[in-house]
Amino acid sequence: MTRSRVAGGTAAGLGIAMLYLSLIVLIPLAAVVWRSMDEGPGYFWRSITTPDAWAALTLTIGASALVALINLVMGTIIAWVLVRDRFPGRSVLDTIIDLPFALPTIVAGLVLLALYGPQSPLGINLAYTRAAVVLALMFVTLPFVVRTVQPVLLELDKEMEQAAASLGAGPFQTFRRIILPNLIPAMLSGTALAFTRAIAEFGSTVLISGNLPFKTQVAAVNIFSQIESDNTTGAAAISTALLAVALVALITLDVLQRWGSRRG
């Protein structure tokens, strides 16, 4: 009796979740993919391989991969400092981490342009360079790895580390053999989130990158210009390409994670 009620509850939950996901995610995504095929696969392929679209796509994927890697390392270090170190201003820092999420990305772009543009008070001018694209993406994706790693690190059993020490492991060995393997799943999923967020980024890059086609124009901006020139099928094709890359990235990281957890 109780069993079937539990199973029924699960079925209802599953139904609601699927309906919700369909309405919010699956159907819109399917519509994009469907739209991209309006003029057939040949047109699709031509749309994503026009020189400007291709340049935008490769720049976006390359910059996003780089940013994801930087996040992987820096995000983990920041999470570590926030959890393990005690210093004045720690809780302030902890709050600040989320601000990139709260700031409209166009404002972020404006601030970055003011700080690292031609009038930079720091004397660093990155305006209209690819470095500026990377910088903008780093800014908006900062919280992902920090916020996925932090709770895992908080929950990590300190006695595991002490056991490792009493078994003869030095601090570095303990980190590599005990702490890191326990953090890797969170690090990877944070990285995946940062990567997928970065390839779709629009607002923050618009101002500081200058949108120079073939040089600093990112895919989302390219898509926008396609829509403006009434080429919605082309825009859908580039979007679909981005979706495919994101999907591959998510699946790769998932496989890596499973493989890692099996190997231990």
Add this chain to the structure above:
Amino acid sequence: MAIEVRDVNKSFGATPVLRDVSIDVAAGSLTALLGPSGGGKSTLLRVIAGLEQPDTGTVLISGVDATRLAPQRRNVGFVFQHYAAFKHLTVFRNVAFGLEIRKRPKAEIRKRVMELLELVHLEKLADRYPSQLSGGQRQRMALARALAVEPQVLLLDEPFGALDAQVRKELRTWLRRLHDEVHVTTVFVTHDQEEAIEVADEIVVLAGGEVVQTGTPGEVYDNPANPFVMRFLGPVTEIGGNLVRPHDIEISQDPVEGGSPAVVSRVVRLGFEVRVEVEIGGHEAWVQVTRDQADRLGIGPGDTVHVRPVPGARSLALAV
């Protein structure tokens, strides 16, 4: 001496947790650190292992001053109350950990780990992850892991604390047998006096951060240093202003020399033993007798009897 702790003091903030603690642990012995919760047992064990630094005092391990030595250099096996299993490693790799750190050859590691797993009866579960083990199995894995590096001393913090009574009893006897086989100097923490008496060669009673008494289980049970220890180590009752073990009291129906008249208030049969509750001059006491004795006396509630400590009974005067 395998372990010598000298005048160790340790405070957390303003609260002193260990006060002038000194203990000696003989090589090859099995010593119990016994005491009430919050008495500082874990802290003392962690000071010995180097997981906690004493404020003052010294710790010698095998005659070498280890006070400032990092835990990884002490060659001390530590088993945590909650196992501290490496969740991401299999049972085999958990046990192999210390040997891998020491860069022993693969074949040697394999052989030693399998030996240990056999010793703790986990050889069939070598490929499982800790989450797939029961509490008792995890505990034995933690023990094998600590033994793998052939520590000079083995420290166990409430090794059976988180297990149910049945498994506890089994592991207790098993630990004793294991110790007789492996002979590594072992200190284990417990707040269960029965466990300490049954398993240990030597008991150190720690309360309020101070060593109250040390001795063999017999000594501590029979000659407790103070009423606290006497109460902590076994059942007690009070007659004539003295603390006495309830099995050290005799009951008779006729007046006896040195006896006090008492009124039986309740007779509780607990299987083999019978608990006779009496009232002596307005305050309550109880006597433990066997079923045979109770039958022979044939007493019931309301009867007047005479009680006195048996000749040679250990008793402690209570300061009023």
